[in-house]
Amino acid sequence: MHAEIDGERLEDHEIAFGFALLVAAGNDSTKATYSNGMWALLREPGQRNRLVENPGLIASAVEEFLRMYPAFGHFRRTATRDVELHGKTIRERDKVILSYPSCNRDEAVHACPHQLDVTRNPEHQAFGSGGRHFCLGTALARLELKVMVEETLERYPGMELVGEVDVVRSLFLNQPRGLPVRLRP
Numbered sequence: 100m101h102a103e104i105d106g107e108r109l110e111d112h113e114i115a116f117g118f119a120l121l122v123a124a125g126n127d128s129t130k131a132t133y134s135n136g137m138w139a140l141l142r143e144p145g146q147r148n149r150l151v152e153n154p155g156l157i158a159s160a161v162e163e164f165l166r167m168y169p170a171f172g173h174f175r176r177t178a179t180r181d182v183e184l185h186g187k188t189i190r191e192r193d194k195v196i197l198s199y200p201s202c203n204r205d206e207a208v209h210a211c212p213h214q215l216d217v218t219r220n221p222e223h224q225a226f227g228s229g230g231r232h233f234c235l236g237t238a239l240a241r242l243e244l245k246v247m248v249e250e251t252l253e254r255y256p257g258m259e260l261v262g263e264v265d266v267v268r269s270l271f272l273n274q275p276r277g278l279p280v281r282l283r284p
């Protein structure tokens with residue numbers, strides 16, 4: 100708001116759009132990761148029990164939720180120069196899709212990549228991979244998710260699915276394919 104670099108300050112519209120970006124980027128992202136993580140724990144009570152018995156694992160579980168259910172399916176970027184990658188040529192100005200679910204479940208990197216393992220504490224690219232657009236909100240997102248998971252498990256250590264549950268599929272946020280739309284306990 101108040102920064103001044105080389106005599107220049109942000110204009111009002113830049114501050115307004117920046118604020119909108121923070122609201123949008125910081126809202127659906129953590130919400131989607133939290134709900135996917137909770138849903139995974141409901142389906143895998145053994146993993147839930149490990150967290151209830153050892154809350155010290157929750158930070159690792161948050162990284163595993165981010166790996167398995169990255170909030171964004173993909174972003175598109177434009178190559179700034181020619182690059183050779185795994186035998187393919189990407190030309191300057193080509194549009195490139197970065198698939199976060201794909202790299203986060205790369206079997207060359209993660210053993211049993213489709214299995215939730217709250218002890219795994221994985222490296223992942225849910226926040227990007229360190230380039231200039233790397234997520235600004237990583238620390239806040241990790242803190243929010245850790246606190247939400249801690250509080251949920253403290254209040255509902257034996258949480259389970261009861262009756263029929265409708266699962267809302269989202270077009271915007273990443274969800275793995277093949278999930279049932281209706282669950283029975």
Ligand code: HEM
Nearest residue numbers: 124125128129132170225226227228232233234235236240
């Ligand atoms: C689970 C939570 C979140 C995930 C998975 C996530 C993911 C991402 C990804 C993949 C990018 C693009 C990275 C790249 O292109 O290298 C990004 C950018 C960004 N994120 Fe997040 N994000 C999360 C939470 C947040 C929060 C809480 C905030 C702020 C309150 C935030 C603010 C931003 C902003 C401002 C950018 C754009 C940065 C830039 O272009 O320089 N994000 N995020």
